[in-house]
Structures are given as structure tokens and as C-alpha cells.
Amino acid sequence: MTATIDTSTGPSTDGAARPLPRRRRIPTRVITGIAVTYLVLVILALIYIYPFLISISGSFKTDADATQNPLSLLPQTWSFTAYQRLFTEVPLPLWTFNSAFVTVCVTAGRVFFDSLAGYALARLRFRGRAFVFASLIAVMAVPNVVLLIPRFLVLKQLGLYDSYAGMIIPLIIDAAGIFIMKQFFESIPVSVEEAARIDGAGVFRTFWQIVLPMARPALITLFILSFQGSWNEFAHFIISRQSQSLNTLTTGVATLTSGQLGSGNQYPLQLGAAVLMSIPVAVLFFIFQRRIMSTSEGGDKG
Amino acid sequence: MARGIRGPEARYGWTFMAPAVIIIGVFVVLPIALALFVSFSDWNGLGSPLGNSGFVGGENYSKVLVESGLAQRDFGTAIRNNLYYVLLVVPLQTALAMFLAVQVNRRILRGKGFFRTSFYFPSVTSSIAITTIFLFLFTSSGAVNAVLGWFGVNGPNWFSDPRGILHLIFGAAGVDGTPDALAGTGPLGVTWWNWLSGPSVAMCVLIILAIFTTSGTFMLLFLAALQNVGSEIEEAATMDGAGGIRSFFSITLPLLKPTVFTVLTLGLIGTWQVFDQIYLTGGGAPGKTLLTPAYLAYQTSFEDLKWGRGAAISFILFGIIVFFTLLQRFVLRDRDDARERRELRRRRRGGPPADGPTEAPADVKLSTAGKGVTS
Numbered sequence: 001m002t003a004t005i006d007t008s009t010g011p012s013t014d015g016a017a018r019p020l021p022r023r024r025r026i027p028t029r030v031i032t033g034i035a036v037t038y039l040v041l042v043i044l045a046l047i048y049i050y051p052f053l054i055s056i057s058g059s060f061k062t063d064a065d066a067t068q069n070p071l072s073l074l075p076q077t078w079s080f081t082a083y084q085r086l087f088t089e090v091p092l093p094l095w096t097f098n099s100a101f102v103t104v105c106v107t108a109g110r111v112f113f114d115s116l117a118g119y120a121l122a123r124l125r126f127r128g129r130a131f132v133f134a135s136l137i138a139v140m141a142v143p144n145v146v147l148l149i150p151r152f153l154v155l156k157q158l159g160l161y162d163s164y165a166g167m168i169i170p171l172i173i174d175a176a177g178i179f180i181m182k183q184f185f186e187s188i189p190v191s192v193e194e195a196a197r198i199d200g201a202g203v204f205r206t207f208w209q210i211v212l213p214m215a216r217p218a219l220i221t222l223f224i225l226s227f228q229g230s231w232n233e234f235a236h237f238i239i240s241r242q243s244q245s246l247n248t249l250t251t252g253v254a255t256l257t258s259g260q261l262g263s264g265n266q267y268p269l270q271l272g273a274a275v276l277m278s279i280p281v282a283v284l285f286f287i288f289q290r291r292i293m294s295t296s297e298g299g300d301k302g
Numbered sequence: 303m304a305r306g307i308r309g310p311e312a313r314y315g316w317t318f319m320a321p322a323v324i325i326i327g328v329f330v331v332l333p334i335a336l337a338l339f340v341s342f343s344d345w346n347g348l349g350s351p352l353g354n355s356g357f358v359g360g361e362n363y364s365k366v367l368v369e370s371g372l373a374q375r376d377f378g379t380a381i382r383n384n385l386y387y388v389l390l391v392v393p394l395q396t397a398l399a400m401f402l403a404v405q406v407n408r409r410i411l412r413g414k415g416f417f418r419t420s421f422y423f424p425s426v427t428s429s430i431a432i433t434t435i436f437l438f439l440f441t442s443s444g445a446v447n448a449v450l451g452w453f454g455v456n457g458p459n460w461f462s463d464p465r466g467i468l469h470l471i472f473g474a475a476g477v478d479g480t481p482d483a484l485a486g487t488g489p490l491g492v493t494w495w496n497w498l499s500g501p502s503v504a505m506c507v508l509i510i511l512a513i514f515t516t517s518g519t520f521m522l523l524f525l526a527a528l529q530n531v532g533s534e535i536e537e538a539a540t541m542d543g544a545g546g547i548r549s550f551f552s553i554t555l556p557l558l559k560p561t562v563f564t565v566l567t568l569g570l571i572g573t574w575q576v577f578d579q580i581y582l583t584g585g586g587a588p589g590k591t592l593l594t595p596a597y598l599a600y601q602t603s604f605e606d607l608k609w610g611r612g613a614a615i616s617f618i619l620f621g622i623i624v625f626f627t628l629l630q631r632f633v634l635r636d637r638d639d640a641r642e643r644r645e646l647r648r649r650r651r652g653g654p655p656a657d658g659p660t661e662a663p664a665d666v667k668l669s670t671a672g673k674g675v676t677s
Binding site: 038040041044051113119129132151154173178207228232234235239254257282284285289 | 333420604
């Protein structure tokens with residue numbers, strides 16, 4: 001712990017506000033304060049993490065053990081029945097495939113089309129650009145839940161209901177992603193592109209070879225958001241399909257949890273499914289942890 | 303030269319925009335138009351709504367909003383449920399997120415990464431996984447009741463308990479059953495007594511769930527804002543002997559105001575859209591106390607096949623969200639303006655801002671706060 005405080009604070013703070021003689025001493029109340037802070041934070045962290053830990057252990061328990069000892073971190077006897085059933089009785093592999101397929105298509109589509117549109121809005125001058133941008137902002141304001149029934153109606157009308165296309169295409173562009181990309185492209189100096197254009201590169205080549213590689217941070221952000229969003233998407237897959245064979249992990253696990261497969265009290269089975277479906281986003285989270293919590297550097301300097 | 307660049311630019315501009323314009327047009331704008339049409343029709347789900355439905359005027363809206371009956375009562379119940387949800391989730395998640403951000407932002411704290419990861423992790427997982435876990439935690443013999451048992455509390459059977467929290471409190475105060483004064487029918491066909499029920503015990507679990515999953519996301523927003531400010535100011539105040547609470551309210555909170563505004567708006571929009579959790583917990587059970595307008599719209603359309611009415615509920619919900627967002631915007635902006643005007647007047651008079659004797663006007667808030675702390 002550092003006993004001194006950094007005196008070189010920004011110019012906005014009034015140095016005279018702090019009396020000098022007290023600077024090197026930490027009053028006891030500050031120390032108790034720190035101890036209390038640690039205690040509170042540790043308890044809170046436990047509350048946030050423990051549910052996940054007992055879910056993992058719960059998935060290795062027997063049905064009876066999970067019901068009787070919900071709090072224990074170690075199963076009385078290790079049972080892999082839940083996982084066995086998930087891969088035999090329950091079509092978990094199919095759900096996983098569907099989720100993966102949809103997620104890959106949506107993520108690739110969003111990253112590509114959102115950056116195209118974002119680039120056009122940031123850099124290319126064309127008639128109607130202001131109008132398109134204003135409409136985009138308006139679209140962002142429409143809540144997703146409001147769109148459920150309307151989207152079903154259109155999918156049905158277009159003959160896309162209950163197909164991969166109907167599950168994927170409506171999600172393949174999102175206004176918020178276009179917005180993120182536009183903001184980022186605007187922060188890149190124009191001079192780079194101008195040089196490329198003068199050298200004779202076309203608009204698409206300038207975008208693809210020069211600007212897009214520079215937008216890596218924004219692309220990664222968009223990738224994380226799209227992946228997480230489409231992997232965890234639920235409501236849209238409820239209204240865009242009805243076939244069992246098109247169940248994703250979210251809609252499939254929902255049938256397990258809501259007891260539609262006669263699994264009302266089989267907690268290990270449900271927990272196992274919940275644990276498995278969380279693995280990809282958890283992995284993504286830990287890979288990109290630094291970027292997701294981009295704020296973590298600033299505070300650690302001291 | 304200009305023509306040589308501008309010409310293809312416009313063409314490329316539209317080509318680049320085309321996929322976005324088409325998809326948003328077909329899957330956002332067109333659906334809204336079609337649903338608006340359906341909300342004024344009696345389409346029963348067979349064939350295309352264009353040509354297989356009759357125009358019924360505002361009937362779908364009036365069935366839900368004015369005509370007394372089951373449809374109106376269900377809608378009223380859904381609004382009540384969601385209203386209590388919003389009233390509790392929005393302030394609590396904002397406060398908790400801010401608290402967490404301030405705590406993990408302290409310079410003296412070790413293991414920041416661990417704490418941040420712990421608090422943020424629930425936000426990463428899907429609503430389905432986390433609701434499944436909560437269903438397990440909150441069974442009558444589940445983990446939560448086991449913990450409550452340590453303190454001698456006999457926990458309820460959370461997810462199947464339809465009793466309203468306020469009703470329980472009234473009951474403890476001796477008011478059992480419906481008092482005559484409140485037996486009359488209030489707005490939307492729900493009795494006044496039932497409007498005053500508070501969230502049901504089951505709804506409280508969903509409220510906890512929402513706070514649990516969103517506080518991490520909003521913590522990151524607050525954290526970003528705090529780091530723009532710099533932690534030195536607050537640390538200095540603490541070292542000078544200002545209590546944590548005092549320095550928080552006089553220094554940190556004013557600086558975080560723009561973020562508070564963002565978080566409140568996002569929270570307000572998000573909490574009116576609860577759908578996934580309701581679907582998983584049995585479509586509004588127990589006793590319709592978990593029913594929300596978003597789920598009711600889905601149920602009315604997909605299960606009762608009253609497509610027009612379901613679409614109408616969707617549009618009413620849209621209206622509610624827009625209304626509350628604008629209301630919140632209005633309320634908060636108004637206060638801000640008033641304060642600024644007061645500040646301006648004070649400056650024009652040349653008087654001291656607040657209680658500090660010699661302050662530069664540029665950083666009034668900071669320096670007055672500092673003064674208050676040291677004196």
C-alpha cells in the first residue's frame with residue numbers, strides 16, 4: 001500500500017485544499033475503512049460467483065443430492081448422468097450446431113455489413129446520407145421486444161418463417177454496430193485515405209486494404225458484441241421458427257428448464273445444459289477480458 | 303477532379319449502404335408497418351394478413367385499454383407487475399453499479415481484476431442460463447433458503463408464491479383481506495387493492511436476477527467515467543479525513559451525473575422489455591403476477607391467436623417506453639437547467655459560489671467540495 005498520495009494532481013484541483021502536515025500519515029479510521037471495504041467486496045464477489053460454482057458442481061450431482069444439498073460445492077458422489085443424458089436423450093449436439101451456425105453467420109455478417117455502412121456514413125459523400133443516418137438513429141430507438149410480432153408477420157409473409165434464413169437475416173445488421181463503426185472511422189485521419197486514392201486505389205480497395213485494418217479495435221468490439229448477442233439471443237428464435245430441429249441452445253435449454261421435456265425437477269440436467277451453453281461466451285470473455293474491461297489499466301498505475 | 307472523386311463516391315456510398323438499408327427496411331420498417339395494419343384488423347393467423355382480415359378500427363386497442371373484461375384486466379395486471387419491476391430494478395441497479403464502480407476504482411485496493419471480473423461475469427451469460435440457475439437457487443429447499451435457514455428465517459417457496467410484498471406488509475400491520483375503501487375497480491380493470499399489492503414474492507426473484515445481471519455492465523460504464531475524472535481527487539479527500547460517504551456525495555456523485563443519466567435511460571428502456579425470464583418461469587405464473595406487457599403481447603398473438611390485439615399491446619408498450627424515456631429526460635434536464643441558471647445568476651452578481659470564499663468559477667463544484675471536506 002502506498003502511504004503517500006500523488007501530489008501532482010491535475011490543474012483542476014486546488015492544491016491549497018489539502019493541508020500539508022497530514023500528508024504522510026494514514027489515520028486509523030482510513031485503515032478500518034479499507035478493511036471494511038475488503039470485507040464488503042469479498043462478500044459481494046462471493047454472492048456474484050457462488051451461484052456459478054454451485055451450478056457447475058450441481059451438474060455433477062445426482063438429482064436427489066442436488067435437491068438436498070443445494071449449497072455444497074462438492075457432490076456426495078460424482079455423477080455424470082446429466083451430461084450423458086444431454087448427449088443421448090437430449091439433442092444437445094444439434095442445438096449446439098444450430099447455435100454455432102447462426103452465431104457464425106450473424107457475427108460475420110454484422111462485422112462486414114456494419115463496417116461497410118459505417119464507412120459510407122463516415123466518409124463517403126452521397127445524396128441522402130443525412131437522412132439515412134437520421135433513420136438509423138430512429139431505428140435504434142425501437143425496442144427489440146416491440147419487433148417480435150411484427151417480424152414474425154414479415155417472415156411469414158416472405159416465406160422465411162421456420163428456416164435458417166429467417167433466423168439469421170433479420171439479425172445480420174444492427175443499427176448500433178453501424179453507429180460504433182461510423183464513430184471509429186471518423187476518428188481515423190482522412191489523410192491516409194487521400195494518399196491511397198491519389199495513388200489510384202478505388203473506393204472499395206481503400207476501404208478494404210487501408211481503412212479496415214486500421215479499425216481493428218472497433219472490429220473486435222463489434223465481434224464480441226455480435227458473438228455474445230447472437231449466441232445468447234432467445235426471443236427472436238422463439239418467433240422465427242417452430243421446428244424442433246431448428247432449436248438453438250437458448251430455445252432448446254428453455255424447453256428443458258420450463259419442464260416441457262418432463263424435466264421439471266431434474267436440476268443436474270438443466271444446470272449441465274446451462275453450464276455447457278455458457279462456455280463459449282465465457283471463453284470469449286476471458287480471451288478479450290482486457291478489451292471488454294478497457295477501463296482496467298487506468299486505475300492500476302498507482 | 304472533384305467530379306472524378308464525387309461521382310463514384312456517391313455510387314459507392316449507396317452500394318455500401320445498400321445491405322443495411324435493405325435489411326433494416328425489410329426487417330424493421332416493413333414489420334412495423336405490417337403490424338400497425340394488423341393491429342387494426344381481426345386477422346386470425348391463417349394465410350397472409352393482407353387479404354384475409356377485416357378492418358375493425360380501434361377495437362383491439364379499446365379491448366385492452368377501455369372495455370372492461372379479461373383482456374383489459376390481464377393488461378392492467380401486466381402493467382402493474384412491470385411497473386413495480388421498473389420501480390425497484392432501475393434505482394437499485396444504478397445504485398449498486400455505482401457503488402461497485404467506486405469501490406473497485408480505489409487506488410489502494412488490491413486484486414481489482416478479480417473483483418471486476420466477478421461482478422461483470424453474470425452480465426456475460428445468457429438470460430436462459432442465468433434464469434435456469436436462479437430457478438435452482440430459489441426452490442423451496444434451494445440454496446437461498448438454506449442460507450436464510452442459518453439466520454432462522456423460513457424462506458418462502460419463491461417461484462410459486464403470488465403474494466404481493468406490500469400486501470404482506472399490510473397483513474403484518476393487521477390489514478387482512480381487501481379493505482372496503484380499496485375494493486373498487488381502479489385503472490385498467492384492476493382493483494385499487496391489487497394495484498397496491500407490490501411485486502409478488504416470485505417477481506422479487508426476477509428483480510434480484512435483473513440487478514444481478516445488469517449491475518456489472520453498468521459498473522463498467524461508471525468505471526469508465528470515474529477514470530476520466532481520476533481517482534486522485536477522491537483519494538485526497540479521503541486522506542484529508544472526509545468520510546467515504548461524504549466525499550462520495552459531495553465529489554464523486556456530481557461528477558458522475560452524465561453517466562447516471564445514461565444508466566437510468568438504458569435501465570428504463572431495458573426493464574420494460576422483460577420477456578425471456580417470463581417465458582422460462584411459466585408464462586406469468588404464479589397467479590399472473592409475473593405477467594409483463596412484452597410477454598402478454600406474445601401470448602395473446604401466438605397462443606390465443608388474437609394477432610391484432612397482440613400487435614396492439616406491442617405498440618402500447620412502445621408508447622410506454624417512449625413516454626417514460628422522455629419523462630425521465632424532461633425531469634432530469636429541468637433540474638440541471640435550474641441549477642445552472644442559479645449558478646449563472648450567482649456568478650453575475652459576483653458573489654461567492656456556494657460557501658467557498660475565493661474560487662475560480664471554472665471548477666466551482668470541485669473546489670467547493672474540497673473546501674467542505676477540509677473545514
